[in-house]
Amino acid sequence: MPRSSRGVLLPPVTGSRPRRTDVYLALRDAVLQGTLAPGENVPSSRKAAIDYGVSRGLMEEVYSQLVEEGLLERIVGRGTFIAKRATKPTDPDRHEETIQGVSSVSTRGHKLAGNVACRIMRQFKPFNAGVADTTAFPWQIWQRIQARAVRDLRRADMNFTDPRGVPALRRSLAHHLAQLRGVRCAPDQVVVFNSIQQASYLLALLLTNPGDAAWVEDPCYPGARAALELAGTTIVPVPVDQQGLQVEEGLRRAPHARLACVTPSHQFPSGFVMSAERRTALLEWAHRQDTWILEDDYDGEFGHARQPATPLHSLDRHARVLYLGTLSKSMFVSLRLAFAVVPEAMVEQLANIRTQLDAFGAPLIQLAMSRFMDEGHFSTHVRHMRNVYAEKAAVLAEGLMPLANHGWSWEKGTAGLQILLRHPDAQEVQRTAEASGLALHLLSSYRHESAGGDGLLLRFGGLSISAIRAGVEQLVFAAQTMRHSSRNKSSQ
Numbered sequence: 001m002p003r004s005s006r007g008v009l010l011p012p013v014t015g016s017r018p019r020r021t022d023v024y025l026a027l028r029d030a031v032l033q034g035t036l037a038p039g040e041n042v043p044s045s046r047k048a049a050i051d052y053g054v055s056r057g058l059m060e061e062v063y064s065q066l067v068e069e070g071l072l073e074r075i076v077g078r079g080t081f082i083a084k085r086a087t088k089p090t091d092p093d094r095h096e097e098t099i100q101g102v103s104s105v106s107t108r109g110h111k112l113a114g115n116v117a118c119r120i121m122r123q124f125k126p127f128n129a130g131v132a133d134t135t136a137f138p139w140q141i142w143q144r145i146q147a148r149a150v151r152d153l154r155r156a157d158m159n160f161t162d163p164r165g166v167p168a169l170r171r172s173l174a175h176h177l178a179q180l181r182g183v184r185c186a187p188d189q190v191v192v193f194n195s196i197q198q199a200s201y202l203l204a205l206l207l208t209n210p211g212d213a214a215w216v217e218d219p220c221y222p223g224a225r226a227a228l229e230l231a232g233t234t235i236v237p238v239p240v241d242q243q244g245l246q247v248e249e250g251l252r253r254a255p256h257a258r259l260a261c262v263t264p265s266h267q268f269p270s271g272f273v274m275s276a277e278r279r280t281a282l283l284e285w286a287h288r289q290d291t292w293i294l295e296d297d298y299d300g301e302f303g304h305a306r307q308p309a310t311p312l313h314s315l316d317r318h319a320r321v322l323y324l325g326t327l328s329k330s331m332f333v334s335l336r337l338a339f340a341v342v343p344e345a346m347v348e349q350l351a352n353i354r355t356q357l358d359a360f361g362a363p364l365i366q367l368a369m370s371r372f373m374d375e376g377h378f379s380t381h382v383r384h385m386r387n388v389y390a391e392k393a394a395v396l397a398e399g400l401m402p403l404a405n406h407g408w409s410w411e412k413g414t415a416g417l418q419i420l421l422r423h424p425d426a427q428e429v430q431r432t433a434e435a436s437g438l439a440l441h442l443l444s445s446y447r448h449e450s451a452g453g454d455g456l457l458l459r460f461g462g463l464s465i466s467a468i469r470a471g472v473e474q475l476v477f478a479a480q481t482m483r484h485s486s487r488n489k490s491s492q
């Protein structure tokens, strides 16, 4: 790519002696595709001519043509700029279209690219977002701590850092896990990741061979399934009921599975807590088979209103449970910090695999997080948020009351950041509610196999109390409208 002494870098052209058309097309495409953004300053024609190795006259001609076409603007005394209206408007689907439009992607690439587990929400509407309430986040404290972390970042931390995570954060996490979740581990067992998804993917690479079976809850968190699929495992859906994963069914479908991925403290999306019986059965199977359980404790701090459920990890006597936690819910999702607790003997291998994917996580944010925990701000925040989410859950449950006794049901007493509202005709209500601005996810969309009964996942964590009230009113109205119209139809 030609370097420029002033202004943006110009796009490369092929060949050592480019022609006028080559230079023109390279610049035009870069502007239209947004590689050169509106308002950016391009080098003078004299400097651009030197960069491209063409004559000044040729470069002038190209610039003049692009000015005529409205792609460049010349401002006397200031220079030449990419025109403000030059780029095509950005289409959020463009990336996806491009991938689908490329005929040379592999069959595997095509399949995986079609499997979108996580995507930026086009619009934040009730009740579509599984995010934390950031209005209650102590921003000023966090900003101060971040600033201090920047100041204290030692030279050593600006180089390659430990792929297992910054030691200070591994210590803070071990301490926090014992305090808030009753998970006892040494800092040397903690490995820091960007997300639970990343941790699951790398653990699956470490623990399975291509094609090995992995039990996945049905219904389940799509991110977990996607991570295991990416790692090449064969997904074995195992149904979930009120007691959690049906271990017996798992044994029937794939007794020799190498992994089981579960959310025992707060099943996603059904909200059930795994019963003691099922926990024992799952742990016994893992011990007998010498296989592994990935325990995804994604919202363990908030899972249940009164007393968060005990992690499976604390009941495990044979070191078969690999515990996964995230700060996406307890802090905020763009933080990109999560962690795994694994047997010490596995840490080195896991870290080695991690280095082959993205070397290591950014140390700065890890240092800041460690301070936030060590100074007590994290536990204060979590305690405060437990109350905030419990209040929101209560407002939501109260708003849903008109639906009780009309075929709708939901788990009472749960908090977390979401509630599953069950009803066989949920799909129709979803459609009606969509028209009034709600974005509701169907329980069936998280399922592998179509089983009886459907529902609506109401994610309320990031909504204000007033937005919850307004949203639930619209939802109740949609459900009642549907009831009246189906009654009318049956009486005709």
Ligand SMILES: Cc1ncc(COP(=O)(O)O)c(C=O)c1O
Pocket: 130, 194, 195, 196, 197, 198, 221, 223, 263, 268, 296, 298, 325, 326, 327, 328, 333, 337, 338
């Ligand atoms: C069950 C479950 N696990 C994990 C996550 C996300 O964790 P992370 O952002 O660390 O991948 C979510 C997010 O909604 C989730 O529902």
